[in-house]
Amino acid sequence: MRILPDQEIVVVGGGLVGAAIAWGLARKGLRPLVLDGEDLAHRASRANFALVWVQGKGMDAPHYARLTIASAKLWPSFSEELKETSGIDVALRQRGGFTFALSESEMAIWTEEVQSVAAALGEDAPEHALLDHAGTARMVPAIGKDVVGSIYSPLDGDVNSLRLFRALHAGMINLGASYRAHCDVSEILPKDGGFLLKGAWGEVFAGRVVLAAGNGNTRLAPMVGLSAPTLQSKGQILVTEKCEPFFSYTSATLRQADEGGVMIGDSQEADTSSIATSQDISAVLAGRAIRTFPRLAQVNVLRSWAGFRVKTPDGLPIYEASPTHPGACVVMCHSGVTLAANHALRIADAIVGREAIFADGLFSGRRFHVPQP
Amino acid sequence: MFRSLESPKSRVRIIVDGNPFEVDAMTSVAAALLGLGMTAVRRSVVGDEPRGPYCLMGICFECLVTIDGVQNRQACMVPVRDGMVVSSQSGARMMEEGGR
Numbered sequence: 001m002r003i004l005p006d007q008e009i010v011v012v013g014g015g016l017v018g019a020a021i022a023w024g025l026a027r028k029g030l031r032p033l034v035l036d037g038e039d040l041a042h043r044a045s046r047a048n049f050a051l052v053w054v055q056g057k058g059m060d061a062p063h064y065a066r067l068t069i070a071s072a073k074l075w076p077s078f079s080e081e082l083k084e085t086s087g088i089d090v091a092l093r094q095r096g097g098f099t100f101a102l103s104e105s106e107m108a109i110w111t112e113e114v115q116s117v118a119a120a121l122g123e124d125a126p127e128h129a130l131l132d133h134a135g136t137a138r139m140v141p142a143i144g145k146d147v148v149g150s151i152y153s154p155l156d157g158d159v160n161s162l163r164l165f166r167a168l169h170a171g172m173i174n175l176g177a178s179y180r181a182h183c184d185v186s187e188i189l190p191k192d193g194g195f196l197l198k199g200a201w202g203e204v205f206a207g208r209v210v211l212a213a214g215n216g217n218t219r220l221a222p223m224v225g226l227s228a229p230t231l232q233s234k235g236q237i238l239v240t241e242k243c244e245p246f247f248s249y250t251s252a253t254l255r256q257a258d259e260g261g262v263m264i265g266d267s268q269e270a271d272t273s274s275i276a277t278s279q280d281i282s283a284v285l286a287g288r289a290i291r292t293f294p295r296l297a298q299v300n301v302l303r304s305w306a307g308f309r310v311k312t313p314d315g316l317p318i319y320e321a322s323p324t325h326p327g328a329c330v331v332m333c334h335s336g337v338t339l340a341a342n343h344a345l346r347i348a349d350a351i352v353g354r355e356a357i358f359a360d361g362l363f364s365g366r367r368f369h370v371p372q373p
Numbered sequence: 374m375f376r377s378l379e380s381p382k383s384r385v386r387i388i389v390d391g392n393p394f395e396v397d398a399m400t401s402v403a404a405a406l407l408g409l410g411m412t413a414v415r416r417s418v419v420g421d422e423p424r425g426p427y428c429l430m431g432i433c434f435e436c437l438v439t440i441d442g443v444q445n446r447q448a449c450m451v452p453v454r455d456g457m458v459v460s461s462q463s464g465a466r467m468m469e470e471g472g473r
Contacts, residue, residue, distance in 0.1 A: 241434075241445050242418040243466045259419045260465045295468040300445060302434060 002202030004180075007033045009351075010197060010206035012185045012220065015045035016336035017310075017343055018212035019168035023085070024348020025210075026175035033204070034172070035183040035197065037216070042275060044214050045336060047235060047307020049265050050161035052338050053252060054126050055097055055153040056113045062120040063362040064316050067342060069126055072155050074341035079159070086171035090164045091258040097156025098140065098251045100147050100292045107149045114151055128153040142246045146291040158250045160258050161337060168340070185213070188223040190325050195224065208327035210351060214310045217318075217332050225324030227365040228332060233309040234272055236281050237265040238289075240299045247293065254289050262296065264289040268309075277304045309334050318365040319347055319358040329358070330365065375407045385455040396453055403429060403436045403448035406459070414438050414448060415462040437462060 011022045014036030025032045037043075054072050058065025072094070079092040101107035111130055118125035129135075129152045136150040137143055173179060187198040194207045209224065211217045221228035242260030253266040267281045282304050290297045310332055312318055317333030331347055333339050350358045381397035387405065388394075396405040403426035406414055413423035415437055426436035429449045436448040439460045444467065448459075 241437075241466055243468055244464070246468060298469065299466065 004033070004202065004204035006205045007207065009033075009208040009210065010035060010195075010204060011210045011212055012188075012197065013037070013211070013213035013216065014169070014179060014181070015043050015212070015214055016048065016165060016168065016340060017045075017214070017331055017333065018210070019165070019172055020336075020340045020343040021210055021212055021331055021348050021351070022177045022179075023082075023168050023172040023175065024344040025352060026172050026177040027081075027085070027344070028349065028352040029176075030352060031176045031178070032172075032210075033206075034177060034179045035185055035199075035204070036179065036181045037184040037213075038182055041184070042215070042308050044307055044310050044334075045165060047237060047305060048161050048337055049235075049237065049252075049255070049263060050158050050164070050257070050337055051097070051250060051252065051255070051335075052092070052094060052157045052159060053097060053250075053335065054155045054338070055099060055128065055151060055252070056110065056117065057335075058117050058120070059113055060116075060120075061314070061316055062117070063360075065117050065121055065126075066124060067317070067359065067363075068335070068338060069124070069155065070346075071339045071342035072157075074345055075157070078341035078344060082164075082167045082171055085174050086167040088163050088167035088170060090167050091160040092157060093159075093248075093250070093258070094155065094157030096152055096154040096249050098136070098249055099151045100136070100143065100251060100253075101149050101151075102146050102288065102291055104148055110151055114153070126153055126155045140247060140249065142293050142295060144291055144294040152249075156250060158255055158257075159337060164337065164340065168344075185216075185220065188220060188328075190224065190328075193327070195325075195328060208351075209329075211328070211330040212332065214332060215308060217330055221330050221365065224328035225322045226320055226328065226330045227368060228318050228330050229313055229365070229368050231311050231313055232270055232273060233311040234267075234269040234275075234306055235265060235309055236267040236269075236277055236285065236304065236306045237263055238282055238285055238301045238304045239263050240296070240301050243299060246295065253285075254292060261302075262289075262299065275306055275308070277306045310336075312365075313368055317363045319363040320365050321351075321356055321358060323356075374410060374412060377408060385453055385457075387453055387455075387457045387459060389459045390461055398453065398455075400453055401429075401449050402438065402440065402446075402451045402453055402457070402459060405453050406436075406438075406448060411461075413461075416464065418465045421464075 189196040217228035240262040322328040383398040440446040
């Protein structure tokens with residue numbers, strides 16, 4: 001049992017969300033300690049698709065669309081500041097993203113989605129274009145004949161996610177944060193106006209605590225008067241050998257990373273808790289990818305892996321300061337890359353300022369409570 | 374740098390970057406190239422650095438070469454065959470349009 005020195009503020013979780021928050025706190029002069037779990041913990045940060053993605057997000061939730069658009073627009077200055085603090089270029093590219101439809105019915109569904117989001121947002125709606133096969137082929141000549149059309153949105157983009165993770169960690173340390181791995185927090189005890197955080201590794205007293213433990217928040221949040229329910233959602237990704245450039249934009253299911261590898265993904269399984277990858281799902285992913293870009297047929301897949309999304313019941317983030325335990329808050333979301341700029345620059349600032357309400361109170365975990373009669 | 378512990382029972386002829394060589398018939402392409410003194414078999418895609426066979430068991434993907442016209446074969450996982458044409462690589466995999 002180790003007892004670490006008392007801390008002003010501790011961030012529980014060192015993934016993309018925890019590291020972005022710690023970077024943002026340190027940027028404002030705090031000296032947060034990040035407690036991270038084990039190497040083999042189920043980390044969404046390790047399985048992400050590296051998109052800065054706006055298109056289609058916020059169906060029936062215009063506040064989420066606005067949050068996403070705001071973060072995407074913060075990304076260019078955020079990536080500059082990340083580079084200044086870490087020396088690492090995360091290869092942000094916001095050239096626009098495509099959703100490729102392989103049938104007229106897919107095209108109809110996705111068209112309705114973007115149009116519904118656009119209608120709800122009015123003048124704030126992100127720009128998008130509905131393209132037929134020929135219109136798509138003019139911008140992306142490598143598409144196959146099975147692509148009946150696409151939706152193009154210029155605000156979408158991507159980063160190199162390995163470098164983003166590294167840049168956040170290096171940057172937060174350079175700014176004055178500290179980091180400890182193998183410190184899985186299993187218990188939080190409110191004590192003396194602060195919090196005693198305990199695990200098999202030892203304990204530490206923190207004046208304030210930020211829960212950024214992904215799906216782990218579900219268990220931890222009730223210990224400090226918060227709630228953070230999650231659903232099971234497994235995603236699987238394939239990655240190919242590095243290829244010469246053929247697709248300079250991005251898409252939600254297939255992207256060519258800055259170094260040439262092609263990532264293929266976007267499967268969703270709600271009925272399994274096994275982290276193993278499934279060959280059947282890999283085959284579906286690969287089949288769609290080859291119909292979209294026939295030249296991928298000869299390319300070798302090098303790796304496949306799976307991860308569990310951080311998925312709340314409505315899929316939207318939870319940002320909330322504890323009403324009953326001042327100094328405790330929870331920050332969690334599915335889109336840790338897209339929203340990284342929002343976390344590092346906006347949510348972290350709200351935490352520094354001890355604001356009682358985050359993000360206008362629109363993403364409180366209390367929305368999942370059963371209404372009292 | 375490397376030498377065979379046993380003398381080969383039989384040999385095959387392979388072409389490496391245009392030059393013919395006689396190598397042990399019972400070996401992998403990677404071991405054959407190492408035996409020929411060829412420790413760098415390609416230049417890396419991102420950093421353009423020399424790369425050679427490392428793990429020799431199919432995990433590290435460092436020993437990629439073009440074999441009989443097929444790019445990015447793992448030299449450590451392919452046995453040599455008489456008449457095989459091996460070439461070293463530089464940069465990313467090239468793609469043919471259309472694919473299939």
